[in-house]
Amino acid sequence: MLRTTLQRSVTLGSGMSPSCLRASTSLYYMSSRTMMTSATRTNALQDAKAEAVSTSAHTKNVLANTADVAGKEHIPVPKDIVPSEIRGDWVLFHPVYTPEELKAVDVLHQEAKTFPDKFAVALVKLCRLGFDFVSRYKAKPIPPNHNMSLKELRDGGYLLDDAGWLARILFLESIAGVPGMCAATIRHLRSLRLMRRDSGWIHTLLEEAENERMHLMTFMTIKEPSIFFRALILGAQGVMYNMFFLSYLISPATCHRFVGYLEEEAVYTYTRAIRELEEGRIPEWENLPAPNIAIDYWHLPPTAKMLDVLYAVRSDESTHRFVNHSLANLDNKNDVNPFAMREPDMHVKGKVIAFEREESKKYVQESYDILENARREAREQVAK
Numbered sequence: 180m181l182r183t184t185l186q187r188s189v190t191l192g193s194g195m196s197p198s199c200l201r202a203s204t205s206l207y208y209m210s211s212r213t214m215m216t217s218a219t220r221t222n223a224l225q226d227a228k229a230e231a232v233s234t235s236a237h238t239k240n241v242l243a244n245t246a247d248v249a250g251k252e253h254i255p256v257p258k259d260i261v262p263s264e265i266r267g268d269w270v271l272f273h274p275v276y277t278p279e280e281l282k283a284v285d286v287l288h289q290e291a292k293t294f295p296d297k298f299a300v301a302l303v304k305l306c307r308l309g310f311d312f313v314s315r316y317k318a319k320p321i322p323p324n325h326n327m328s329l330k331e332l333r334d335g336g337y338l339l340d341d342a343g344w345l346a347r348i349l350f351l352e353s354i355a356g357v358p359g360m361c362a363a364t365i366r367h368l369r370s371l372r373l374m375r376r377d378s379g380w381i382h383t384l385l386e387e388a389e390n391e392r393m394h395l396m397t398f399m400t401i402k403e404p405s406i407f408f409r410a411l412i413l414g415a416q417g418v419m420y421n422m423f424f425l426s427y428l429i430s431p432a433t434c435h436r437f438v439g440y441l442e443e444e445a446v447y448t449y450t451r452a453i454r455e456l457e458e459g460r461i462p463e464w465e466n467l468p469a470p471n472i473a474i475d476y477w478h479l480p481p482t483a484k485m486l487d488v489l490y491a492v493r494s495d496e497s498t499h500r501f502v503n504h505s506l507a508n509l510d511n512k513n514d515v516n517p518f519a520m521r522e523p524d525m526h527v528k529g530k531v532i533a534f535e536r537e538e539s540k541k542y543v544q545e546s547y548d549i550l551e552n553a554r555r556e557a558r559e560q561v562a563k
Contacts, residue, residue, distance in 0.1 A: 271386045273393075274498065275478045280525035281490040284497045286447050287532045289439060289504050295430060299437040307444055316347055329460060341463035344452055345402045351445060352395040353412045355499075357419045358438045359388030365427050379519025380511070387499055393476055394492050400470040435507035439533070442500035449493035456486055497529045498522070504533030517542045520550075 291297045311318065317336035325332075332338045339347065363384035370377045404412070427434045455461050469483035477491040502518055509516075517539040522528070534542060 271389045272382075273386065273390050273476070274494070274522070276491060276494050276525060280529070281494055283525045284446065284450070284493055284529035286443075286450055287500070287530075288443055289436075289532045295433040296436050299433055300440055302437060303440040303444060306441070310347075310350065316343070329462070332460070338455065338460055341461055342402070344461065345398060346404075346408065347448070348398050348452075349395065349402070349404055349408070350412065350415070351448065352391055352398065354415055354419050355441070355445065356388050356391035356395065357416060358423050358434065358441075359384045359386075359391065361420055361423045362427055362431070362434065363388065365424065378514065379516035380506070383502065383516055383518050387502065390495055390499075393472075394495065397470055397473045397476070397488065397492075400472060401467075431511040432507045432509075435503045435511075439500055439504035439507060442496050442503060445496040446493060446500055449489055449496060453486065453489050453493065456489065494525055494529065497525065501528040501531065501533060505539060508533060508536050509539060510536075514539070515543055517546075520546045
C-alpha cells in the first residue's frame, strides 16, 4: 500500500530513475483498494482525514477524528479539561500485521564482505557483550536431558526471569530509538543547508525512531525502571547519540549497516523470548494482558496477551533490519529511499535480509507504476 501524508513527492536521484513520484491524499483515498498490501497501513484513513483534523476549531473534534481513525470508541472530553491520556493512533506511519505475517519472521544474518561491514559487525558484538552484562543475560545453552526445575535453570544462568527480560528489553529499546532520530536530524539539516530534497529518507528514519520509542513506552507500562537503571540508560544514550552522530557524518552506509546488525540481534532476542514464553519458561507472562498502549498502537484484539505484543515488536524489528540493510546498499547522496512510498509485507521483510541496489531501483519503478495506474483510474472515475 502506498502511504502519503497529505501530499508527498520524492525526486529520484541520478542513481535510479529520472521520474518524479508524487502522491496526494485524494489520489490515495480514491485508489486505496488497489494500493493495499497484506501489511495493513494503519495511518491510511488518518491521512485521508488529516485535512479535516487540521482545520478543526476545537480539541474535542480533533480527538473525535483521531478516535474514529483508530477504530476506537470515542470518549467525550470536557471542554475545560486537557486529558491526561489520549488514546488512539499516532501520526507517523507504522505497520499492523496479519496473523500470518507475525509468524513470517526468520532469524537472518547479512554476510559482512567489506571492511566497513566487518567493522560494524565487530562493534555490534562489542555492544552485545556490554548489553548482556547490564541485563545479566548469559545465553548459556540448556543441557540436554536435564532434570532441573525452572528456578534451577534461572539460578544457573540458563534462563532469564520476567524481571530480567524486562530489564533487557527496556535497555535495548531505550538505545534502539537513537539511530533513526540522529540520522534523520543530520539529513534534515543537510537538506536545509543544501536547499534540496532528501529523496524520502527523512520520513522513514523518523518513523523508525518513533516506532522504537513506542516499544519502550509499551514495556514501561509493565515495569518502572529504578533510578540506577535510568542512570545507565542516560549514560548509554549520551554515548550512543554522539558517537552515531559523528559516525554518520563520516559514513552513513556503515551506520545503516551497524543498525541492520543491531536489529538482527533484536530479532534474535525477541525470537528467544517468544520461544521461552510459548514453552512455559516465563510463566509470569502467560496470562499477562497486553498494555492498552500496545492494543491501540498495533490494533491488537482486546483480549491480546503479552505473547501478541512480543510477536508485533519482533515484526517491527525485522522491518528495521530489512530497511537499514537495504539503505546501506544504496548511494545515500543520490538514490531515492525505496520505502518512502510503500514497503513490502512481512513475507519479504521477514524472509529476506535486504534489497540490493538494483532491486531497490526496481521497487521504486514499481511504486511509480502503481501511482500512474492509480492516477489513470482516478481520472476515469471522475470522467464517468
